[in-house]
Amino acid sequence: MTPASPPTPFSTAQIQEAVQELLSAETLPPIVQAGHPVLRQHAVAFNGQIRADELEQLINLMRRVMHEAPGVGLAAPQLGVPLQLAVLEDQFDVDPEAAVVRNRTPLDFLPILNPRYRPLGTDNAAFFEGCLSLSGLQAVVVRHEQVLLEFETPGGAPAEREFRGWQARIVQHETDHLHGILYVDRAELRSLSSNAEYAARWAEPGIGKARAALDFLPERP
Structure with missing residues (x-):
């Protein structure tokens, strides 16, 4: 169980x-x-701490930073802004085999406010992932x-949506x-890899080679 974080x-x-x-930079x-x-x-x-036009500008800025990263x-x-706001978008061209194994399909741009998720069903998936705030590292999660x-949408309307796979x-x-x-x-910390080691050794659609070599998530008999 991941411990609860303190409030901002x-x-x-x-x-x-x-x-x-941010907006004036x-x-x-x-x-x-x-x-x-x-x-x-x-x-x-988010409950209206900033004006609607500022929220729109912040969302646009976040999208630009996300694209630039990429x-x-x-x-x-x-x-550096502790508001419950995130932007999502996945339009990258990926290897077709990897797309199938990872169930990865394009995701249109989506800004979300005050999100909460819950699992649908009991199926899990394990793949390497990284983070723009932990530059240079990847690990299996x-x-x-x-x-x-x-x-909630930027306009304040409640919404819900199902997602599967990479989305x-x-x-x-x-x-x-x-x-x-x-x-x-x-993460499975034994899988933690630099981007260079991941590219050299583990850049395949699944995690089989890395799991065997780095000894994490052992196969059940």
Whole structure:
């Protein structure tokens, strides 16, 4: 069980100040890296702390930072703003075999506020994943294969949507960020690899070679 993270100490005024600083900058902001306290705090639910036009600008900025990285998701705390806001999008061309094994299909751009997920069914999937806030590393994480996401749209409407496969992995990863959870908290730590070692040794659709060589998630008889 992953321990609960403490709530962010940011006041509404501090959140507003952080957002305005981001929006007034002339360059794209850096992505906050592991070790920064904001990544280990439970972000505050969005309830109108910033104006609608500021929210739209922040979402657009997060999308630009995500594309520049590049990545498939970004949470507001990764820009130093402890609000329950994330953006998701996966339009990368991937190897067809890997796409089948990982159940990876394109995900259109989706901003989500105050998200919560719960598993649908009992199936899990284990694959390597990385994080823009832990640059240069990857590790295997066991995640729910299918989830139901409840969230709010930027316009404030409640919504829910089912996700499966790689899309469900993105949803879980980014929602975890908003609760102060990093993927390494859920990872098989014996699988932890640098990007260079992953590319040289374990860059295959599944995790079979890495599991055998690094001795994690042993096969059940």
